[in-house]
Amino acid sequence: METTKKHFLSDIGVMLGRSMRHITRSMDTIITVCITPIAMMLLFVYVLGGAIQAGTDNYVNYLLPGILLMAIASGIAYTAFRLFMDMQSGIFERFHSMPIARSAVLWGHVLTSLVSNAISVIVIILVALIMGFRSSAGIVSWLAVAGILALVTLALTWIAVIPGLTAKSIDGASAFSYPLIFLPFISSAFVPTDSMPTVVRAFAENQPVTSIVDAIRALLSNQPVGSEIWIALAWCLGILIVAYLLAMLVYKRKAL
Amino acid sequence: MEKAIEVKDLRKSFKSAAVLKGVDFEVKRGEIFALLGSNGAGKTTIVKILATLLKPDGGTATVNGFDVAAHSENVRQSISLTGQFAAVDEILTGRENLIMIAKLRHLKNPRQVAADLLKRFGLVDAADRRASTYSGGMRRRLDIAMSLIGKPQLIFLDEPTTGLDPEARIEVWNVVKELANSGTTVFLTTQYLEEAEQLADQIAILHEGRIIVSGTLEELKKLFPPAKVEYVEKQPSLEELFLALIGKKEEK
Ligand SMILES: Nc1ncnc2c1ncn2[C@@H]1O[C@H](COP(=O)(O)OP(=O)(O)O)[C@@H](O)[C@H]1O
Numbered sequence: 001m002e003t004t005k006k007h008f009l010s011d012i013g014v015m016l017g018r019s020m021r022h023i024t025r026s027m028d029t030i031i032t033v034c035i036t037p038i039a040m041m042l043l044f045v046y047v048l049g050g051a052i053q054a055g056t057d058n059y060v061n062y063l064l065p066g067i068l069l070m071a072i073a074s075g076i077a078y079t080a081f082r083l084f085m086d087m088q089s090g091i092f093e094r095f096h097s098m099p100i101a102r103s104a105v106l107w108g109h110v111l112t113s114l115v116s117n118a119i120s121v122i123v124i125i126l127v128a129l130i131m132g133f134r135s136s137a138g139i140v141s142w143l144a145v146a147g148i149l150a151l152v153t154l155a156l157t158w159i160a161v162i163p164g165l166t167a168k169s170i171d172g173a174s175a176f177s178y179p180l181i182f183l184p185f186i187s188s189a190f191v192p193t194d195s196m197p198t199v200v201r202a203f204a205e206n207q208p209v210t211s212i213v214d215a216i217r218a219l220l221s222n223q224p225v226g227s228e229i230w231i232a233l234a235w236c237l238g239i240l241i242v243a244y245l246l247a248m249l250v251y252k253r254k255a256l
Numbered sequence: 257m258e259k260a261i262e263v264k265d266l267r268k269s270f271k272s273a274a275v276l277k278g279v280d281f282e283v284k285r286g287e288i289f290a291l292l293g294s295n296g297a298g299k300t301t302i303v304k305i306l307a308t309l310l311k312p313d314g315g316t317a318t319v320n321g322f323d324v325a326a327h328s329e330n331v332r333q334s335i336s337l338t339g340q341f342a343a344v345d346e347i348l349t350g351r352e353n354l355i356m357i358a359k360l361r362h363l364k365n366p367r368q369v370a371a372d373l374l375k376r377f378g379l380v381d382a383a384d385r386r387a388s389t390y391s392g393g394m395r396r397r398l399d400i401a402m403s404l405i406g407k408p409q410l411i412f413l414d415e416p417t418t419g420l421d422p423e424a425r426i427e428v429w430n431v432v433k434e435l436a437n438s439g440t441t442v443f444l445t446t447q448y449l450e451e452a453e454q455l456a457d458q459i460a461i462l463h464e465g466r467i468i469v470s471g472t473l474e475e476l477k478k479l480f481p482p483a484k485v486e487y488v489e490k491q492p493s494l495e496e497l498f499l500a501l502i503g504k505k506e507e508k
């Protein structure tokens with residue numbers, strides 16, 4: 001109907017404002033999201049770093065892209081959590097019985113996920129700077145990095161929407177993120193893939209984390225970006241489209 | 257058109273369990289209609305279907321002349337739902353909850369709307385506290401206040417007083433009466449026979465998937481054997497009526 005379409009953007013704005021308040025009033029969720037990746041970074045740089053042959057003199061630079069992906073993967077668990085809580089509390093049903101575009105409710109959560117993950121990413125980059133991370137990248141490269149990270153967040157967020165809508169318990173709503181958080185370990189995020197046994201290496205080199213990490217690393221260190229950025233983008237878009245379609249299917253079924 | 261709700265042969269099953277097996281009733285504009293039934297009778301299922309949250313398996317349901325399945329957006333324009341469990345945002349304050357709904361209803365002055373409702377519902381002192389700190393009664397009041405925003409023609413209240421203490425229950429009753437006085441149609445579900453007796457113009461009893469009896473309180477009382485003369489004459493309470501009706505059904 002006309003009125004619901006006309007107000008779509010302002011409705012999303014209200015939804016975004018609402019869940020942003022949830023985030024600012026529970027900053028502990030942002031800290032929780034940041035702590036594990038930061039601990040990983042400390043561990044790898046100061047404990048294991050000496051023994052790792054990454055072919056670089058600044059291991060923080062090498063590590064950072066993978067750490068950021070880990071942070072995003074754990075951040076979206078909270079998107080699933082917030083969605084699950086809305087389903088439980090009945091506030092979803094209130095919104096859905098109001099004359100507003102139903103997808104605005106979901107988009108509010110998706111945008112919130114983007115913003116909260118952006119905050120975590122910035123916090124971690126600041127910590128990395130203290131630990132010695134340096135980048136010679138220009139503004140265009142940084143924008144490209146931001147774009148890739150946003151795309152990754154969107155793709156993973158739409159994956160998170162599925163358990164958020166369907167889970168029967170809080171644990172169920174966030175359990176899906178564990179494999180995503182650990183995916184960077186079997187990739188080029190921490191060590192170059194050439195050091196891995198053949199089978200592991202074959203997996204590592206052909207999974208999305210490696211191409212995404214390699215692309216971001218190249219952009220940040222001002223290296224020429226090869227085909228990996230296109231492979232990375234293809235992965236992100238592919239996952240995004242499939243997850244979006246699945247999530248919408250689940251949502252439509254749930255929401256009538 | 258004077259019918260707010262018209263339900264014909266409504267059916268709904270979850271998996272293989274049939275919850276609604278052909279429900280019929282009508283609600284007129286401006287009246288308080290109470291749907292009475294014990295726990296698990298299917299009251300919430302009916303409310304969800306009428307509020308366009310759940311698809312019926314069979315039969316028809318229209319709200320203000322619009323079919324709930326085919327024209328759900330038109331239905332949502334004129335209704336407001338207060339679900340069985342208070343649907344407030346616990347992390348937001350009472351005031352923020354009200355402002356949020358006022359904005360979603362695209363009202364001109366959301367802050368003013370919120371301030372007025374806080375006053376009307378006795379929540380001024382708690383206005384800027386998070387809803388998670390509210391008592392059950394306060395939460396329910398906030399919940400109902402959120403449903404009134406935008407002056408919907410038809411309000412669903414699904415067990416609005418379940419779990420409230422007697423004082424809070426009477427407060428909610430007063431709100432419902434006030435609403436009806438202002439011309440709003442109220443569709444109420446309850447397990448409390450006394451509540452239906454207190455509030456409703458029309459009562460329908462849902463039992464085993466069907467409306468077993470409906471009418472005004474007076475009409476329902478006529479179905480019951482006349483009051484016995486003992487020391488004092490005692491009108492049968494709705495509770496006795498309810499038990500007698502269910503008993504008769506089960507004897508068959
Ligand atoms: N989503 C659902 N899936 C399966 N069974 C359900 C679902 N919702 C309700 N039921 C069942 O339908 C019956 C009626 O439920 P409900 O409408 O909530 O009853 P009431 O509100 O009168 O207590 C109950 O037996 C309940 O277990």
Ligand SMILES: [Mg+2]
Nearest residue numbers: 299300340415
């Ligand atoms: Mg119920």
